[in-house]
Amino acid sequence: xxxxxxxxxxxxxxxxxxxxxxxxxxxxxxxxxxxxxxxxxxxxxxxxxxxxxxxxxxxxxxxxxxxxxxxxxxxxxxxxxxxxxxxxxxxxxxxxxxxxxxxxxxxxxxxxxxxxxxxxxxxxxxxxxxxxxxxxxxxxxxxxxxxxxxxxxxxxxxxxxxxxxxxxxxxxxxxxxxxxxxxxxxxxxxxxxxxxxxxxxxxxxxxxxxxxxxxxxxxxxxxxxxxxxxxxxxxxxxxxxxxxxxxxxxxxxxxxxxxxxxxxxxxxxxxxxxxxxxxxxxxxxxxxxxxxxxxx
Amino acid sequence: xxxxxxxxxxxxxxxxxxxxxxxxxxxxxxxxxxxxxxxxxxxxxxxxxxxxxxxxxxxxxxxxxxxxxxxxxxxxxxxxxxxxxxxxxxxxxxxxxxxxxxxxxxxxxxxxxxxxxxxxxxxxxxxxxxxxxxxxxxxxxxxxxxxxxxxxxxxxxxxxxxxxxxxxxxxxxxxxxxxxxxxxxxxxxxxxxxxxxxxxxxxxxxxxxxxxxxxxxxxxxxxxxxxxxxxxxxx
Numbered sequence: 090x091x092x093x094x095x096x097x098x099x100x101x102x103x104x105x106x107x108x109x110x111x112x113x114x115x116x117x118x119x120x121x122x123x124x125x126x127x128x129x130x131x132x133x134x135x136x137x138x139x140x141x142x143x144x145x146x147x148x149x150x151x152x153x154x155x156x157x158x159x160x161x162x163x164x165x166x167x168x169x170x171x172x173x174x175x176x177x178x179x180x181x182x183x184x185x186x187x188x189x190x191x192x193x194x195x196x197x198x199x200x201x202x203x204x205x206x207x208x209x210x211x212x213x214x215x216x217x218x219x220x221x222x223x224x225x226x227x228x229x230x231x232x233x234x235x236x237x238x239x240x241x242x243x244x245x246x247x248x249x250x251x252x253x254x255x256x257x258x259x260x261x262x263x264x265x266x267x268x269x270x271x272x273x274x275x276x277x278x279x280x281x282x283x284x285x286x287x288x289x290x291x292x293x294x295x296x297x298x299x300x301x302x303x304x305x306x307x308x309x310x311x312x313x314x315x316x317x318x319x320x321x322x323x324x325x326x327x328x329x330x331x332x333x334x335x336x337x338x339x340x341x342x343x344x345x346x347x348x349x350x351x352x353x354x355x356x357x358x359x360x361x362x363x364x365x366x367x368x369x370x371x372x373x374x375x376x377x378x379x380x381x382x383x384x385x
Numbered sequence: 386x387x388x389x390x391x392x393x394x395x396x397x398x399x400x401x402x403x404x405x406x407x408x409x410x411x412x413x414x415x416x417x418x419x420x421x422x423x424x425x426x427x428x429x430x431x432x433x434x435x436x437x438x439x440x441x442x443x444x445x446x447x448x449x450x451x452x453x454x455x456x457x458x459x460x461x462x463x464x465x466x467x468x469x470x471x472x473x474x475x476x477x478x479x480x481x482x483x484x485x486x487x488x489x490x491x492x493x494x495x496x497x498x499x500x501x502x503x504x505x506x507x508x509x510x511x512x513x514x515x516x517x518x519x520x521x522x523x524x525x526x527x528x529x530x531x532x533x534x535x536x537x538x539x540x541x542x543x544x545x546x547x548x549x550x551x552x553x554x555x556x557x558x559x560x561x562x563x564x565x566x567x568x569x570x571x572x573x574x575x576x577x578x579x580x581x582x583x584x585x586x587x588x589x590x591x592x593x594x595x596x597x598x599x600x601x602x603x604x605x606x607x608x609x610x611x612x613x614x615x616x617x618x619x620x
């Protein structure tokens with residue numbers, strides 16, 4: 090199947106997006122912004138439709154709209170911390186309804202409407218591939234160079250701000266990057282399933298990993314497995330790629346969670362008593378200093 | 386040295402101020418408790434002091450530099466942070482070690498010294514044995530302790546804590562107050578903490594700041610009580 094040009098492109102594109110979207114997903118989930126990807130993809134669709142209507146490059150206009158949308162969301166998030174869910178719903182409806190109306194005005198694009206909604210491997214053209222590579226490099230650099238501030242911020246923004254990190258700036262950069270990644274991921278899995286690439290690998294990785302870097306690597310591994318297996322299956326069985334990839338990822342999540350439960354069950358039967366026993370002996374309250382203050 | 390000060394500060398969340406004409410000063414190497422009944426804006430007072438909230442009027446100052454000109458480090462242990470982020474994929478040791486990154490470059494390597502600092506903080510709060518546990522598997526009181534350990538690893542000049550002993554058992558609380566006293570006396574750390582357990586910690590404190598109700602319903606800061614002769618108005 091890799092002798093075909095379009096499949097090569099699809100695998101490249103899918104691989105790039107799997108890597109960066111999975112990493113992004115871990116942060117988004119821990120920052121409680123899992124819905125943000127979904128919302129931005131809907132907003133981005135309006136940009137695609139507007140671009141097609143105005144005879145611009147729809148890929149680029151969709152990309153720009155997602156980035157602008159991400160900046161808007163970041164401002165809304167700052168002013169209405171408690172109402173973030175409502176703002177997500179409102180912006181999502183706004184984006185999707187604009188897209189539907191604009192697309193109905195333009196007959197040529199409404200034919201390829203489903204490929205935007207559900208993704209299509211043939212939809213990946215050269216422009217998009219270049220865009221994805223660029224986004225992956227930028228995202229990779231961002232997540233690598235800022236891994237420590239991001240770790241602190243993801244755990245808690247207020248404590249991070251107090252310890253001197255430029256939380257507002259990094260948070261804004263993170264939002265813009267989210268918009269970029271979402272827009273780049275759209276052609277592969279489609280608007281409606283973008284969040285599958287972002288949320289599903291991360292949600293399994295977060296459950297399994299006990300170190301942060303392990304969670305990131307695991308998410309990338311799961312994402313790549315899901316995308317490659319999904320693309321292969323969609324080629325062999327002539328299924329839509331977006332849906333197939335999402336289903337494979339969903340299956341991986343269920344298997345992973347099931348395995349974890351099974352392992353925990355087996356372990357708890359064999360070692361429950363022993364573990365509780367050792368813990369009682371080695372773990373205690375905050376030690377008093379009165380007796381041994383020379384240690385400090 | 387004056388580390389933090391509020392001068393005639395007004396602040397509220399709606400159109401009525403909850404904090405009225407609050408003034409206070411925190412000097413270096415003091416152990417200060419902030420106390421008052423529920424709803425007395427104790428947490429608000431801390432957040433104003435840290436610059437997380439902007440006052441309606443009045444002046445808030447937080448020192449940026451130490452006497453020798455180097456950057457002053459501040460650590461904050463919020464109230465019941467333990468309730469959040471239970472699924473955070475990190476173990477205790479990694480989490481506490483992240484405290485060292487608040488100083489120096491974001492990309493510098495983790496040194497043996499950093500690891501030793503993290504180990505010491507973990508031992509000080511009695512959590513070293515649980516260092517390879519996932520954060521999410523800990524109890525509320527244990528989470529509170531590793532967050533305090535992370536703050537200690539940052540070696541802050543000013544440590545601000547909001548009800549740090551919530552969820553701790555009695556023996557841990559006693560150990561905790563002793564540890565804090567030690568930090569103030571030996572390492573010259575300045576500690577401000579909101580607490581309800583004044584009876585227990587009074588012997589360790591330098592000063593108590595009490596929020597009092599004003600006539601019109603707002604809260605006023607602050608009557609300051611000196612404790613135990615600990616108080617040394619450091620320059």
